[in-house]
Amino acid sequence: MQSASARIGGSTVTNGWDTGLVTNLLNVDVKNISETLMSWHILLAGVIQITFAMIMLWHIIGLGAIFGITLLILGLLLSEYFSRALTVVYKAMVKITDERLSVISEMLHSIRIVKFFAWESYYREHVASLRQLELAKNWKRLFFVTTSSAVSSAGPAIIACICLGVRALLFGRGLTPSVAFTTVAILETLRRVVYRMPKVIVRAIQCRVSGRRISEFLALPDLVSPTTDGEDAPATKGSLNAAERIALIDAEFSW
Template sequence: MLKLSPAARAKTSAGEFVNMVTTDVNRIRFFWFRLNEFIYSPLNIGFCFILLFIVLGHSAWYGVATVFLFVPLNAYAAELQSKFEEKQMEFKDARLKLMSDVLSGIKVLKLYAWEPPIQKRIAQLRERETTELRKANYIGIGLMESSFTMCPILATIACFVAYTLIEGHPLTPQVAFSCLMLFQMMRYSANQLPVLVSESIRAFVSMRRISEFLDADELDERHFHRLETNTSDIG
């Protein structure tokens, strides 16, 4: 922070720096902790689809097509959540900056009795921050959870309908229970994906913010002279 140039320091407030240290770093850390699940879940879904092809044959393609129908919806939900997360972090930075200014100028604030307007301004920023957070949770995560929950169920129905009505095969207990077990395994991974996608979006937003801070202009060290203390001259 001290090595930033005046122009870069004007763009980066102390509240934004504190927010990066306390929030953004933790989001990236949590993402790396669950990276193995992010790799395991798609592999598990792909493995289940391969077994479905072995059991159902070409009827499994209908389940795959059903899954791909949900891809645009999930992409739209992820884009919405990323946008809401960025706005929420902007309002949080503004609130922390205002709090830092209030604490640094607390004597002037108390002297002129500015507590009510400052408190109102902080409450407004907090309300806008929580509004964006609710949007990210309800629209982004809620939409993705609904999509990933309904996707295996609709894929199961599509596979069974294609297997019995289109291809004319009898739905024996061996086929039915084997497919239900595979879809149950797939449903567990599908239920984990919304949380993993949400955490990855938050982590990438945080990495973008930290990257912009690290790429900011710094002071030219050639313009400074380091003072060296000669201990022999003391005393």
């Protein structure tokens, strides 16, 4: 990342990238990837726990577990919808954040010109308008995250009521303490797993977006740095025919 960022100097825009966007990569995208890698095991363990919990429910309440499995699938589909919507909103929010940081970086690098021409009000209004757009996208992101968490938290309780109600009303099988409390305990385990998994999925989505942004930055072509005296860099072997170039090939020197 450091070698790649050396390709972009000052606030000069290169292929759409500048120091503001690089700062956002280091502060936001790298953090998203590190947090996702630290919690990736929760997703794998959650899948295993859900599988064993559903098998145990089948042995305890029988056909009533089918209704629970159906509701669980519907909940996962609903979470998938929220995840896709969250991806779109997060991409739009990150794009606006990059633009806002670019404007701030441009203002700071040209602070003398800004003060000389009294452009403070223009930059202040421009940054404030971008911030309002960013906050609007962030509110949408929080809405989808909160809704997904609410569905995940209330889902197991609804499943417990439906499973036990189907067992007692439709199949006419009584609810003994062993069946009721065991079912509630298993569904409580499901609730904890299903509560954590959407957060990990959200982080995985943000990690995928951040990974693409970092890959795009690292794939930028290398730039030829100018020499210290302000002139162009020395010519390479492929440009020896230029009249203003002087090059030595296979030369030997002695002192």
